[in-house]
Structure formats: C-alpha cells, structure tokens
Amino acid sequence: MKKYFTVTQKVFLTITVFRFNFIFSIVSNLVYITVIYFLWSSIYGSGARSLNGMTFNQVFVYLSLASTIFSLFTTFVEWGMSREVIEGSIVMHFIKPIDLMMYKLFECLGYVLLKLVTITMPTVLVILLVFKPDMPIGLNILIFPVSLILSYFIMFNIDFLVGLLCFYNESTWGMSSAKDSIVMLLSGAVIPISFFPDTLKTIVNFLPFQAVYNIPLETLISNKLGTGDYIKNFLLQLFWILLLFAINRLFYRKAVKVITVNGG
C-alpha cells in the first residue's frame, strides 16, 4: 500500500512543481513588463507626445505583448532535438513512419496551447485591465490572431533550423542563446522597429525576424495600416514560412547523415 501512496505523492509533487514554475514565469514576465513601463514612461516623460510615430501607450502595448509572445513561443525545440541526438533516442524517430519535423511541430503546438491558456491569456488580461491601450478597434483585432499563428510557424521553422544545426556541434546553449538574441534584436521585440535608424530598418526588412513580432504587433496597434498592408504582410509571412520550410526540408536530409549515435 505504501508504495502506491508514494507514487501518488510523486504525481502530486510533479504537479505542484509544475505550478510553481508556471506562476514564476508569469511573475518574471510581469517584472519585465514593469521595467518596460517605467523605462519608457521616463523616456516619454520629457515632453514628447509621440516618438517616431508611436505614442507611449502604443510602445508599451507593443513591447509588453512582444515579451508575452516571446515566452509563449519558447518551446525548447532545439534543446529537445540536441538532447535526443546526445542520448541517441533520435534514431527512434527514423524507424517510425512519422516525420520528425511534423512530430516536433505537433508536440510544440500542444505545449503552446497549454501555455496560451494558462500563462499568456491571464497576462494579456492583466495588461489590458491595468493599462488601457488606445488601439483601433476593427479589422485589426480579427487579423491579429491569424498573423500571430503565422508568426508561430515562422518561429518554429527558425527553432527547428537551429535544432538541425545542433546536429553538427554540441553547443546547444550557445546556439539557442545566439538565436534568441538575434531574434529579439532584429524582430523589434526589445525596441519597436520604427525606432531603428533607416539603414537598419532596410536590412531588417529583408530578414524573417520582423515577420515574427513586428508584423502581428503593428497589425494590432497601428492605425495607419489599410487592407492592402494586411494582405502584403500576410503574403510576406507566408513567403517566410514556405522559404524556411523548404530550407529545413533540404537541410534535414543532409543533417540526418552527420548524426553519430554512440551505442544505445
């Protein structure tokens, strides 16, 4: 009887542990949002009503949502892939009639949905309730979720690409952190793209990262975008998904050949 009790206790513990981490990731995000609030209110405090076409209110909503979406999109794909390579369990994927990329995608979708309900929605509610954003209400509200879903597919493709690069070396932390920094810097997630100097703006437009954060966030917040812009952005996001997907497909065939599984 006692051993069953222990098992029950273990399950219980796992759940509590899980909850603890969940609560803390919400707190972490709110802490970050607080610093954004104070930093930007002191930047705007010196008299400026609008900088680079954005009001304080818009910048705050933009950056706090970016940070919330960032924690939503973090699914540790590359960590899982490199661990499986090191452990050798990756071969299990090759003998099953399931495609590795699809398997990972569906695994992540479950994780993202769980986080969406438990972390993201409460955080967004807090932001909306505590801070009344002045954004246009109309077509943009409907297009935002669609754009966000496309963003996730772009992000997943980037993650998977980094995961494949991890087949070639053992530096998972390095690859993953470098990816996070590059995405954060060039996507507008730490500072809105409209603040970038012109040359940098041009460069960033040719990269997939701004399609992950800037496009959905601008869709939601900006009142300067028309239907034409929405279609253009939609096509651009689609283009990046297809391009990155094609690269992943080609690269996957090559990368699979370099795996060395030690015993197991």
Add this chain to the structure above:
Amino acid sequence: MKRLRFYSRLYIKMISQYIKARMQFRSDFYISTFAMLLLNITGLFTYWVLFYSINNIEGWNLNELIFLYSFALLAVTPMQLFFDNLWVIRISLRNGNFIKYYFKPINTLFYYVSEVFDIKGLGQLMLALTMLIYSSIKLGIHWTPLNLIMFVVFILSSAIIMISLVLMAASISFWVIESVSVLVLIFKLSEYARYPITIFNGFFRFVFTGIIPVAFIGYYPSRFFLKPGSGDITVFATPFIGIGLFIIAYKIWRIGLNRYSGTGS
C-alpha cells in the same frame, strides 16, 4: 591562512581539470562566447537605437548609461564565472548525485561551485571592461588612486550582492526542486541594475534599494563616479549590504543542506 592556501590550491587543481575537459569541445567554446557577447549586446543595442530619438534618460546621456550598464555587467561577472554550477543544482538534487558533496572533508558550497568554471563568462568580462574603459574615456572620468580603490571595493561588494542573490535563489531548490524559474527571475531583476533607479516610482525605488538591493549592483556605485557632487552617502552601504546578504544567503544554503536527504538511490 593554511586553510586558504589549501582551498586555493584545490580550486586551481579542480578548475584546470574542468577546463581541460571542456576544451575537448572547442566549437562549443567559440559558439558560447559569441552567444554570450550577443546576449549582453542586447541591452546596449536598445540604448544605441534609443539615442537616435532622444538625448537623455532622466538626465543620463548615452555614455553615462553605457558606464552604468558595463559596471553592472562587470559586477555580475564573478557570479557567472565561479558560481555557474548553481544553475544545475536542481538536476543533481533530483537524480541524487548531490549526496556526494556531503562526503568530502571540505566546505560543501566550495566543493559544489568549484566543479565548474564558466569559460564563456570571460567574453562577458572582456566586453564589460572594454565598454567601461571606452565610456570612462568618453566621459573624461578622473581616475585618482582613491577613486580606483573605491572602484575595486564597489565592484567586489556588488559582485557579492549578486552572488548572494543567486545563492538564495538556488537554495530554494532544496525545498522545491524545480527552482530554475526563481533563478531566471533573479536574473531578470538583476537587469534592473542597468537602469538609473530614478526612472522608477517610490515603491520600486524602495524595493530595489532595501529589499532586493539590485540598485547597489549598478546605480549607486556608478553615480558615485559619474555624479560625484550629489552628496548622497547611500553608496557607502554597498560593502555592508554585500557582506550581510552573503551571511543570510549562506545560512539559507546551510539550512537547505541539512534538509536534503538524498533520493534513496
């Protein structure tokens, strides 16, 4: 004194073994160092872009903010270099390996942290030093001998504050194994050290000065060098806060140690 010699000899031995082992993964070293630099550039990049649109934040110009930023970065580097093993304490606690640290006649905390020396932190050290020297030349700071001594004292005290905060967060693992999110939170909070505390309202100023004293990791010491005429003596509390906090953190660590009973494997 004999103990100190013994421990430092032991440390050098353990770390050189560790580095030899790590150097087998040469590409990991390069990639991690690169990633570490990128990670730290994120904050500087924000300032750099921001200052295209504005010319000061709360009366701090770009070079002053770079000084503040790199002071805080330098102050957290010792934690990064010497205490990186605290990040994975949850793993050795969960799989039971942690029990081995009880069986050696040396200090448990020393034994635990001296297993890892985070080589990629050297990149961070170089970046912080470069930015500090760059900004202090740009700002024309007078480095008198007294100033230099104060600089060393403040950097060491700030470093101890950061180490103590991380040690406390890691010690939570003894109670709730999965403590990684607390560590992440402490890291996020330590990033607050990179901003002038005057951007916050009274409540947060109080919290960051008196409760989670991250303002002593960057803001107060930097202001001592950048705005010497301010006449505020809060900065001189830094060493005492460092020592006090470390004593508390070490106490918590000891209580946690006595609480852990292994996994039975």
